[in-house]
Amino acid sequence: MSAPQHQELDPKLDLMVERIVRVSPERAWAAWTEPEHLRQWYAPSPGVISDCEIDLRPGGVFRFVPRQPDGVEHHVLCCYLEVVPYRRLVWTDALLPGYRPAPTGFFTAVMTLEPQGESTLCTTVALHRNEADRNNHVEMGFYDGWGTVLDQLGAYAPSM
Amino acid sequence: MSAPQHQELDPKLDLMVERIVRVSPERAWAAWTEPEHLRQWYAPSPGVISDCEIDLRPGGVFRFVPRQPDGVEHHVLCCYLEVVPYRRLVWTDALLPGYRPAPTGFFTAVMTLEPQGESTLCTTVALHRNEADRNNHVEMGFYDGWGTVLDQLGAYAPSM
Numbered sequence: 381m382s383a384p385q386h387q388e389l390d391p392k393l394d395l396m397v398e399r400i401v402r403v404s405p406e407r408a409w410a411a412w413t414e415p416e417h418l419r420q421w422y423a424p425s426p427g428v429i430s431d432c433e434i435d436l437r438p439g440g441v442f443r444f445v446p447r448q449p450d451g452v453e454h455h456v457l458c459c460y461l462e463v464v465p466y467r468r469l470v471w472t473d474a475l476l477p478g479y480r481p482a483p484t485g486f487f488t489a490v491m492t493l494e495p496q497g498e499s500t501l502c503t504t505v506a507l508h509r510n511e512a513d514r515n516n517h518v519e520m521g522f523y524d525g526w527g528t529v530l531d532q533l534g535a536y537a538p539s540m
Numbered sequence: 541m542s543a544p545q546h547q548e549l550d551p552k553l554d555l556m557v558e559r560i561v562r563v564s565p566e567r568a569w570a571a572w573t574e575p576e577h578l579r580q581w582y583a584p585s586p587g588v589i590s591d592c593e594i595d596l597r598p599g600g601v602f603r604f605v606p607r608q609p610d611g612v613e614h615h616v617l618c619c620y621l622e623v624v625p626y627r628r629l630v631w632t633d634a635l636l637p638g639y640r641p642a643p644t645g646f647f648t649a650v651m652t653l654e655p656q657g658e659s660t661l662c663t664t665v666a667l668h669r670n671e672a673d674r675n676n677h678v679e680m681g682f683y684d685g686w687g688t689v690l691d692q693l694g695a696y697a698p699s700m
Contacts, residue, residue: 393640438598438622439630461621461639462598470599474634474641479621479648480553481634481669488639509641 389505393514395522398503399530403537405466405493408500411537412469412491418444421532424525436463441477461488468492486513502530549665553674555682558663559690563697565626565653568660571697572629572651578604581692584685596623601637621648628652646673662690 389396401408411417415432423429423446430447434440442458459477462470469492474485488507493500504526508514549556561568571577575592583589583606590607594600602618619637622630629652634645648667653660664686668674 388638470639472635472639472641475632475648478548478667479630479632479650480667481632481646481648481673483669486641488635488641490639507638507640509643513641 392511393508395506395508395514395517395526396503397523397526397530398501399527399534400496400499401502401530401534401537402499403540404498405495405500407537407540408493408502408533409466409469411533411540417536417540421536422529423447424528425532435477436460438463439477439479442471443477457482458489466493487517502533504530552671553668555666555668555674555677555686556663557683557686557690558661559687559694560656560659561662561690561694561697562659563700564658565655565660567697567700568653568662568693569626569629571693571700577696577700581696582689583607584688585692595637596620598623599637599639602631603637617642618649626653647677662693664690 411421413434413436415434418434419429419432422444426449427446429444430453431443431445433443438460440460442460443456445453445455447453456473457476458471458473459475459479460469460471462468468490470488470490472485472488474482474488476482486508490505490507492503506517506522506526508517571581573594573596575594578594579589579592582604586609587606589604590613591603591605593603598620600620602620603616605613605615607613616633617636618631618633619635619639620629620631622628628650630648630650632645632648634642634648636642646668650665650667652663666677666682668677
């Protein structure tokens with residue numbers, strides 16, 4: 381695996397998954413940034429995204445609600461930090477929208493898109509404050525979760 | 541006092557100080573963003589800034605070291621979030637440079653500049669995650685500290 385552009389990786393603190401998606405960076409970007417698209421793939425199946433709110437600007441809200449088949453919902457509230465269309469999207473749950481420090485929160489996500497012929501390399505990195513948070517994220521199912529949704533992105537995006 | 545542009549204020553969670561500085565927004569911006577200037581006014585006298593590092597971009601480092609007359613130094617490491625030249629500067633100690641969640645950290649600062657004739661209204665707002673953090677910040681001397689340094693900015697900037 382190669383490190384994504386502009387993002388140094390610390391293997392003790394960070395987690396990464398990447399997939400080739402058979403669409404252009406522009407379409408992959410739309411899948412990541414438009415709620416009607418994000419809802420189609422961002423929860424590991426058979427879960428669904430029951431609600432999603434996106435204000436696509438630094439300081440803007442990124443809120444989504446994965447719902448498991450048993451009806452349990454998990455409300456996730458993040459703040460976008462960087463928005464570089466078709467290239468790079470950064471958000472964190474350590475700050476609320478508007479940048480206020482969050483009561484809880486433990487990761488920053490850096491998603492990058494790189495054209496690869498007619499496809500796109502989509503890389504997501506999760507940055508943590510310490511090894512314990514990183515390892516907890518693995519135990520919470522990081523690879524299954526983020527890996528599965530990137531597979532779902534790959535299956536969904538060509539049909540958009 | 542008026543709320544600064546684009547920054548909603550929650551009086552239970554936020555703290556604000558503002559001062560009229562008798563220079564242009566461009567010069568006030570230089571005072572905030574160039575280490576050789578910042579070092580001249582950013583520590584409440586008789587303290588000094590013994591070191592300062594600025595990488596003026598979202599995700600860049602804002603590091604400074606206030607030194608008290610007895611030699612005690614306090615190392616402060618922040619991450620810039622928004623850089624809008626001559627208008628608005630946002631940074632937090634809740635994220636490290638590069639956006640990694642910080643081990644500690646409790647505030648986000650929003651500094652705005654608004655031209656007022658030949659002077660500039662400089663407003664600084666500190667956002668906190670809860671009332672306890674806000675009140676601790678007051679007890680730590682927020683008004684004396686931030687108020688004093690803005691007075692020092694007002695005295696220094698016209699001589700730049």
